[in-house]
Amino acid sequence: MADENxxxxxxxxxxRSAYIDYSMSVIVSRALPDVRDGLKPVHxxxxxxxxxxxxxxxxxxxxxxxxVGEVLGKYHPHxxxxxxxxxxxxxxxxxxxxxxxxxxxxxxxxxxxxxxxMRYTEARMKEIxxxxxxxxxxxxxxxxxxxxxxxxxxxxxxxxxxxxxxNGSSGIAVGMATNMAPxxxxxxxxxxxxxxxxxxxxxxxxxxxxxxxxxxxxxxxxGYDGVKKALETGRGRVVMRAVTAFETIxxxxxxxxxxxxxxxxxxxxxxxxxxxxxxxxxxxxxxxxRDESDKSxxxxxxxxxxxxxxxxxxxxxxxxxxxxxxxxxxNIALVKGRPKTLxxxxxxxxxxxxxHEVIIRRTQFELDEAExxxxxxxxxxxxxxxxxxxxxxxxxxxxxxxxxxELIAKFEFSEIQAKAILDMRLQRLTGLEREKIIEExxxxxxxxxxxxxxxxxxxxxxxxxxxxxxEVKEKYGDERRSRIEYNADDLDIEDLIEDKEMVxxxxxxxxxKRTPLIDYKSQGRGGVGSRGASSKDDDFTEHMxxxxxxxxxxxxxxxxxxxxxxxxxxPEGSKTxxxxxxxxxxxxxxxxxxxxxxxTKNLNxxxxxxxxxxxxxxxxxxVKKTVLEAYSRPRRDGINxxxxxxxxxxxxxxxxxxQNDVVIATRxxxxxxxxxxxxxxxxxxxxxxxxxxxxxxxxxxVGMACISKEEIEAQTxxxxxxxxxxxxxxxxxxxxxxxxxxxxxGLKAMQVTDKTGKxxxxxxxxxxxDLIVIxxxxxxxxxxxxxxxxxxxxxxxxxxxxxxxxxxxxxVEIVPILEEEETEENTTPENSTEEGNASDTPTNENDSNExxxxxx
Numbered sequence: 122m123a124d125e126n127x128x129x130x131x132x133x134x135x136x137r138s139a140y141i142d143y144s145m146s147v148i149v150s151r152a153l154p155d156v157r158d159g160l161k162p163v164h165x166x167x168x169x170x171x172x173x174x175x176x177x178x179x180x181x182x183x184x185x186x187x188x189v190g191e192v193l194g195k196y197h198p199h200x201x202x203x204x205x206x207x208x209x210x211x212x213x214x215x216x217x218x219x220x221x222x223x224x225x226x227x228x229x230x231x232x233x234x235x236x237x238x239m240r241y242t243e244a245r246m247k248e249i250x251x252x253x254x255x256x257x258x259x260x261x262x263x264x265x266x267x268x269x270x271x272x273x274x275x276x277x278x279x280x281x282x283x284x285x286x287x288n289g290s291s292g293i294a295v296g297m298a299t300n301m302a303p304x305x306x307x308x309x310x311x312x313x314x315x316x317x318x319x320x321x322x323x324x325x326x327x328x329x330x331x332x333x334x335x336x337x338x339x340x341x342x343x344g345y346d347g348v349k350k351a352l353e354t355g356r357g358r359v360v361m362r363a364v365t366a367f368e369t370i371x372x373x374x375x376x377x378x379x380x381x382x383x384x385x386x387x388x389x390x391x392x393x394x395x396x397x398x399x400x401x402x403x404x405x406x407x408x409x410x411r412d413e414s415d416k417s418x419x420x421x422x423x424x425x426x427x428x429x430x431x432x433x434x435x436x437x438x439x440x441x442x443x444x445x446x447x448x449x450x451x452n453i454a455l456v457k458g459r460p461k462t463l464x465x466x467x468x469x470x471x472x473x474x475x476x477h478e479v480i481i482r483r484t485q486f487e488l489d490e491a492e493x494x495x496x497x498x499x500x501x502x503x504x505x506x507x508x509x510x511x512x513x514x515x516x517x518x519x520x521x522x523x524x525x526x527e528l529i530a531k532f533e534f535s536e537i538q539a540k541a542i543l544d545m546r547l548q549r550l551t552g553l554e555r556e557k558i559i560e561e562x563x564x565x566x567x568x569x570x571x572x573x574x575x576x577x578x579x580x581x582x583x584x585x586x587x588x589x590x591x592e593v594k595e596k597y598g599d600e601r602r603s604r605i606e607y608n609a610d611d612l613d614i615e616d617l618i619e620d621k622e623m624v625x626x627x628x629x630x631x632x633x634k635r636t637p638l639i640d641y642k643s644q645g646r647g648g649v650g651s652r653g654a655s656s657k658d659d660d661f662t663e664h665m666x667x668x669x670x671x672x673x674x675x676x677x678x679x680x681x682x683x684x685x686x687x688x689x690x691x692p693e694g695s696k697t698x699x700x701x702x703x704x705x706x707x708x709x710x711x712x713x714x715x716x717x718x719x720x721t722k723n724l725n726x727x728x729x730x731x732x733x734x735x736x737x738x739x740x741x742x743x744v745k746k747t748v749l750e751a752y753s754r755p756r757r758d759g760i761n762x763x764x765x766x767x768x769x770x771x772x773x774x775x776x777x778x779x780q781n782d783v784v785i786a787t788r789x790x791x792x793x794x795x796x797x798x799x800x801x802x803x804x805x806x807x808x809x810x811x812x813x814x815x816x817x818x819x820x821x822x823v824g825m826a827c828i829s830k831e832e833i834e835a836q837t838x839x840x841x842x843x844x845x846x847x848x849x850x851x852x853x854x855x856x857x858x859x860x861x862x863x864x865x866x867g868l869k870a871m872q873v874t875d876k877t878g879k880x881x882x883x884x885x886x887x888x889x890x891d892l893i894v895i896x897x898x899x900x901x902x903x904x905x906x907x908x909x910x911x912x913x914x915x916x917x918x919x920x921x922x923x924x925x926x927x928x929x930x931x932x933v934e935i936v937p938i939l940e941e942e943e944t945e946e947n948t949t950p951e952n953s954t955e956e957g958n959a960s961d962t963p964t965n966e967n968d969s970n971e972x973x974x975x976x977x
Contacts (some may be wrong), residue, residue: 148297148455149455153292155454156472158278158280159283159289159564165206166192166274167197168253169254169275170196171191172254178245181245182225182245196274215337217337218337220247221250224243224856232387233387249282252593253348256279256281259487261479280472281593281795286304287309289302290632300448304334305598307598309331310591313469324352328349336482339602339604340363342361342604343362344360344606345358348452351452355450357454358448359448360446361384362383362445363382363445364604366613377422377431377434379421379823387443388412388419389491390585392421395407396410404434405426405434406430406433407426407429410422418862452464452468473586480585480586496538496566497537497892499538502532503532504545505550505558575602620890622637622638622669623638624637625666626662626895627703629711629931631702633691633701636695665934666718668718669720673687673721673724675735676761677717680712681762683760684708684709706756710974716771730748732779733776734747736775736776736797737771739765741822742814744783747763747803748803752805760805761805765808780797781825781829782797783812784828785813785824785825786825787813788821789879790873792824792867793882794857795855795859796859800923812864825883839887843880844930845877846877846878847894848918852911852913868882869912871914872917881933882930884935891903892905892909893933893934896928
């Protein structure tokens with residue numbers, strides 16, 4: 122017996138059937154809005170329930186719990202939180218562009234605060250919500266049984282306003298989701314009117330009217346491509362930015378003030394996350410954050426540090442915080458019970474079709490009512506024409522039923538007319554009332570003719586829809602809140618940064634900064650210098666170079682790896698500022714330190730990167746040439762640039778065009794010159810070939826210069842050397858003959874003595890250049906290259922900077938002279954007899970003893 126009640130079912134079929142039923146229930150009855158009124162079932166039930174309670178905009182508020190109970194008990198058999206949360210959202214000015222519920226009490230905040238419990242709050246409908254329910258009792262929409270078949274509820278609202286376009290919608294169904302943006306009432310109504318006047322209107326004409334979304338929180342729509350795509354296809358990404366302004370406060374500092382934030386952004390969470398980023402040093406330049414928002418509006422203040430650049434800080438805020446957010450438009454709505462992706466034209470078309478059906482059904486309902494009234498009025502008039510006989514018949518009748526039957530039989534009244542005559546008050550028999558009946562009859566006759574004309578002519582029906590929209594627009598329309606920056610997609614952070622020359626310094630401990638070149642004022646040769654970067658006892662400035670803010674930096678480390686960074690992204694500081702650790706900017710590995718930096722304006726120019734090379738040199742004299750294109754794809758974690766032998770490390774890298782002469786100098790004062798074409802181009806993973814032979818283990822490479830053929834022919838370049846003790850000189854290129862082969866011991870570049878110290882640096886210079894020298898103790902001096910005379914290769918040179926006994930030269934950089942730079946007076950006259958200038962008039966005694974080393 123038990124076996125007879127068991128039915129075998131394939132589990133796959135059962136799961137498939139059950140899941141389809143569940144997913145369709147979620148899609149149709151929960152998560153997706155109807156294209157006609159833009160409402161999900163719960164929203165529709167809340168509004169209908171409030172209407173049934175008589176909570177119109179001009180009636181007293183009622184407790185939210187009363188409303189929720191009404192909706193739960195009659196129409197929505199789910200949790201009370203779903204109903205209350207829905208009603209709360211419809212009452213929040215930051216959630217809906219045009220609110221449908223008028224809330225009284227705590228309905229939450231834009232900071233994410235929860236609303237008060239439903240027993241504490243009160244609500245009623247907004248006036249505009251009444252437009253959603255307009256004419257609902259005139260058979261304009263279908264009604265369906267509620268969950269227990271005890272009542273009827275509307276399957277859709279008449280929706281005199283295009284709610285789906287005005288307020289948008291969002292929801293997650295099974296296998297699909299919708300996210301529709303709100304729009305401006307004036308624009309939407311004008312677009313629908315334009316469609317009614319020309320159903321074949323082009324999409325471009327509609328998008329000229331509906332500019333784009335109009336969010337309740339305002340903000341700026343940043344760029345138009347995503348907006349246009351969303352309007353035309355139903356899918357697109359709309360970028361939103363906060364409305365900001367710069368203000369100067371009493372102490373001369375600047376602050377960024379935010380007055381509007383992107384849609385659906387939690388203000389309190391945004392401020393908290395921004396504070397965390399500031400504390401973690403991921404956003405720099407902000408000293409304080411304050412939320413000064415009140416009932417009058419949003420006001421968030423970011424107070425900046427004294428040396429912060431407001432534009433840079435603001436762009437970091439846009440990039441790393443919710444001050445810039447995106448709204449992914451996905452216009453999926455139910456069309457005849459089926460989910461469909463809709464563009465602007467489709468949304469307007471389906472709304473107009475819905476209103477067209479509502480107008481027809483309303484007109485038919487009003488016509489039926491008018492014809493019913495006309496029929497009664499015609500009975501009244503006929504009875505009045507035979508008044509005495511009618512009265513006599515009624516008086517002679519035994520009861521009402523007999524009187525009704527007699528009236529029908531004698532005067533051919535209908536059942537309705539006979540009943541109406543019997544129900545008529547004696548007051549209606551007076552002459553004045555008779556005139557009123559005649560007048561009403563004329564009006565009803567005219568109304569019937571008009572309603573029949575409406576039903577017969579589509580253009581009349583469309584005019585009614587158009588007039589409704591005009592009325593709605595005049596009553597509820599307002600100015601656009603979200604401003605659109607159409608060309609914003611083409612903007613970059615770089616466009617807000619002045620492309621000025623900066624001095625980039627990197628310390629021995631790995632601290633980096635940029636300082637305006639103008640801060641390094643020119644001094645005379647032999648000066649005592651000025652205080653540069655403050656440093657610890659064991660730290661000193663190791664690298665200095667000049668680049669513009671928009672340059673790309675390729676930073677090469679001692680381990681042969683390369684990293685990328687834009688100059689303007691480096692922390693800006695004064696000459697005395699310490700800077701910021703490189704580890705905070707780059708994913709440098711443990712034990713790595715920057716050895717060389719290449720500046721280039723563009724890594725996307727294929728012609729440029731395929732016809733330029735990077736010439737690399739290690740401390741043990743190994744050279745390698747690789748095409749720049751191999752390093753043109755920036756990666757966050759860097760890439761291998763050269764294979765380094767054990768015991769060696771990368772010394773320097775220079776950018777060439779493949780036709781340069783290369784000069785290499787060693788610590789022992791030797792230098793060699795060879796044609797770059799003698800080094801073939803290699804891949805990133807190659808080690809390279811020998812460039813110069815060193816003199817013992819203490820010797821190492823200290824200088825490198827690459828001179829183009831044009832510079833050689835024009836004789837605009839000379840070679841400059843600086844020793845560890847601060848001596849320097851210039852020498853003509855002609856004194857360094859170009860060897861056909863690389864890899865020799867080289868020629869003497871400087872007479873190295875205890876007085877001069879070992880060779881510290883070699884580089885090529887022009888007469889118009891300036892020289893910046895930095896010592897290990899952080900002293901800097903800037904002087905003109907023209908202050909140094911041309912001398913022979915084997916001479917000692919002249920004093921470039923006076924050093925303390927324990928100090929040494931750590932870095933030297935050549936910079937161009939700027940016309941606007943202020944020139945200071947020499948701190949020490951050139952004819953000084955101090956020891957520091959004792960070698961200003963060098964002898965050539967060493968020139969005759971010069972020994973050339975043979976090339977190998």
